[in-house]
Amino acid sequence: MWRELVERGRTVGRHRVARLMRDDGLRSTTVTKWRATTQTRHPFPVAANQLNRQFAVAAPNQVWAGALTYIWTMEG
Secondary structure, eight states, X not given: OHHHHHHTTOOOOHHHHHXXXXXXXXXXOOOOOOOOOOOXXXXXXXXXXXXXXXXXXXXXXXXXXXXXXXXXXXXX
């Protein structure tokens, strides 16, 4: 609201606009800054879930698990 008023040539402070809107019970809508980046519909094969969330094993070095989300790629 404040930015729109300034662009239209009105001289008004940001805090005044916020106070007047608050007094009238008006609230601004926020833009969603999060966007899903996982592509669930892709033609590539998906590895089978061998572990099936059974993390308790009888002996060491039976199960290895990890996330590869930290690997940098050209896609970002």
